[in-house]
Amino acid sequence: MNLFSNILYLSEAGADQASSLERAVTMAENSLAKLTVIDVVPVLSAGIGLPAGGPISEKLQTHMVSDRRQELEALVEPYRERLDIQIDVLVGTRFIQAIRAVLRNHYDLLIKPVENPDFIQRLFGSDDMQLLRNCPCPLWLVREAEKTNYENILAAVDFDLDNLDTEDQGLNRQILDLSSSLALSDFAALHLAHVWEAPGELSIRLWSDDPETASVAYLNDVRSRHEAALEAFRKQFKERIGEETYDYLAPSFHLYQGAAATVIPELAEKIDADLVVMGTVARTGIAGLLIGNTAEAILEQLQCSVLAIKPSGFVSPVTLPKE
Incomplete structure (x- = not known):
């Protein structure tokens, strides 16, 4: 399955980029996709007494861009025989310029080495x-010195139990399409996780005449609903990829009660996950994995690579400058 057609790689100066660039090149090869490698340099400050935009500061800025372009050329040179790689150096705020490049050139995947790889607890x-x-677009943050082929991939999915036919299912399908395709290409084990909470338990205990019995009944009911949703999702997944492929993958399903910000990192560590595939957009009224702050809390704890996906229709607050 050709998942991507136009891939962007954002260089991370000072990081060991062998693993991440190899992953980008391999993904482009397997998907028959274009690959562009970019870096972003800051706007040169005139703090040394030179006027901003003056001839000297412009000359220094040009030299900075030229030097970084040469570094990019050296970075991609070992892969030139495998793939036609385009390079570019942009000027401005790093994340803004990267997102504008995605918008301008319609990239459908951004791959980047993680920042601060030596800072253990905050990846x-x-x-x-x-x-x-x-x-x-999907964002793939790759840790340093990761395996050439993943061995364990964890896909985190979520459900709105009151409306299972929402865009959340579309996001879940994106997560499964990517995680299952990667598991197949890397011959990796695929794990699918859903974490649920019971937000009404405290209220029931406070107001019920028999708190223990009422609490157990409530938890059993909520658990049963999540089990049914996950089972329906499993059947849809099997139909989507076909019985033969499903049996070959033999995915493992994990259903846990608790806070996703705690459970997902613990599960990733338990199964020795090389990659976590998950959504990162806040939603309204759903106590689950994809609430914005929860997703960020999960991501900060993970010690593996992450493939983060937005739902279709997501509009970035970063926009292209007006002509």
């Missing part, structure tokens, strides 16, 4: 989080 830096929040 993602500020540019990464801004991209997670605002990039309209």
Whole structure:
């Protein structure tokens, strides 16, 4: 399955980019996609006493862009025989210029090495989080020195139990399409996780004449509804990819009660996940995985690569400048 047709790779100066660039090249090859590698340099400050936009500062800015372009050429040179790779150097705020490049050139995947890879407990830096929040296309953040082929992929899905035919199902399908295709190409084990909470339990305990019995009945009812939703989703997944492919993948399904911000990172560590595929957009009225702050709390705890997906129709607050 050719999942992508136009891939953008954002270079991360100072990071070991061997794993992430290899992943980008391989994905482009497998998808028969175009690949563009870019970097972003800041606007040169006139703080040394030079007027902004003056001939000297413009010359320094040009030299900065030229030097970074040479670095990009050296970075992609080992892959030139495998793929026709375009390069570009942009000027401005890093995450804004990257998102504008996505909008301008209609990239359908952005791959980037994670920031601050040596900072163990906080994997993602500020540019990464801004991209997670605002990039309209799928964003693949790749850790340093990861495996050439993943062994375990964790896909996190969520449901609105009151309306299972919403756009959330479309987002779940995107998550499954990508995670299952990657599991097949890498011969990896696929794990599908759904985390549920029971927000009414405290109220029931406070107001019921028999708090324990009422609480157990309530939890059993909520659990049963989530089990039914996950089972229906499993059947839809099997139909979507075909019985033979489904049996080959033999995906494992995980259903947990608890806070997603705690459960997902713990499960990723437990199964030794190499990649977590999940959504990152806040929704209204659903206590689940994809609430914005919850997604960010999960991402900050993960010690593996992440493929983050927005639902169709997401509009980035970052826009192209008016002509």
